[in-house]
Amino acid sequence: MSPCLPISPSVRVAALVALALCAQGCTPPGKPTPKTVPDRxxxxxxxxxxxxxxxxxxxxxxxxxxxxxxxxxxxxxxxxxxxxxxxxxxxxxxxxxxxxxxxxxxxxxxxxxxxxxxxxxxxxxGAPPTSAAPDVPPYTLTGTGDVENGRMAFAMACASCHGDKGQGGKTGDQSVGAINDPAYLALSSNQVLRRYVITGRPDLGMPNYAGKTGRPHNFSALTAQDVADLTALLNSWRSPATK
Missing domain, CATH: 1.10.760.10 (Cytochrome c-like domain)
Incomplete structure (x- = not known):
């Protein structure tokens, strides 16, 4: 048997340092550190x-x-x-x-x-309300809407773009989609329809309840009752109407 070779003091110190580092949290190769572990x-x-x-x-x-x-x-x-x-x-x-x-x-x-x-x-x-904006109709329905009154409100506020029966139309060179469409109505709850009457679609150029774009010169902002009546009309175009 060959005799054991002596270990130099410097090698011993290096080995002890390596063991101490591992004891303090040495991470094996390939194992993610806490900073690289993705959140659940x-x-x-x-x-x-x-x-x-x-x-x-x-x-x-x-x-x-x-x-x-x-x-x-x-x-x-x-x-x-x-x-x-x-x-x-x-x-x-x-x-x-x-x-x-x-x-x-x-x-x-x-x-x-x-x-x-x-x-x-x-x-x-979101943005803070502006004092210049007319009273905004409430988000949720209050009271009930009347379909016949909704027809009159639609003629005043909507027909110039959407057609007299909601079949779609044009504003200048831009086509405006149909509202009186089974597929569209099937995908839109009454609350969504009500929301569009109030907010319009600013991303598509549709005016909100107070906007005058595409509307008669004497148009005034839709009231809460107008919004309820228009929503009742749109709902009546469903087959069948929902509650």
Whole structure:
């Protein structure tokens, strides 16, 4: 048997230092460090990331020009109650493509993440009300609407662009889509229709309840009752009408 070679003091010191470093948290090759370990999906609380992942596909990358109603709309965010935003994100809108997002309802997000989205919409795209704006009709229906009165309101406020029966039309060189269309109405809840009457579609050039674009020179802002009547008319075009 060959004799053991002596270990020099410098080698011993180096070995002890290496062992001490490992004991203090040396990370084996290939193992992620805490800084590189990705967050769990249910731990993400960044509004921009949550919106881009779960909302932009329908509502548009910047909250406009998506197949679903725009969210980047200060007037909408002014009138919609905070609790309503949370409710819709949590439960969705039954009968429409808007699905529930809360995990307890089968969605992908925690209640905390739903709250981040709801709060973030108003923080990112909301704006304080202007004193010059006429009284804004409430977001939710108050009272009942009358279909016949809705026809008169439609003739005054909507027909010049959407056609006398909602069949669609043109404004200048721009085509305006039909409202009286089974597919469109099937995808739009009464609340969404009411919301469009109030807010318009600023991303598509549709005026809001007080806008004068494309309307008679003597047009005045739609009242809360006008909005209810117009929504009743649009709902009557469904087959069958909903409650």
């Amino acid at each position: 999906p249910d731990a993400l609380v960044d509004f921009n990331l949550l919106y881009a992942t779960h909302c932009s596909g329908c509502h548009g990358a910047d909250g406009t020009l998506g197949p679903a109603p725009p969210l980047n709309d200060p007037l909408f965010l002014r009138i919609v109650p905070d609790a309503e935003l949370v409710k819709v994100l949590t439960e969705g809108r039954p009968g429409t493509p808007m699905a529930p997002f809360d995990q307890k309802k089968g969605g992908p997000l925690t209640a905390a993440q739903v709250k981040v989205l709801a709060d973030g919409l108003k923080t990112k795209w």
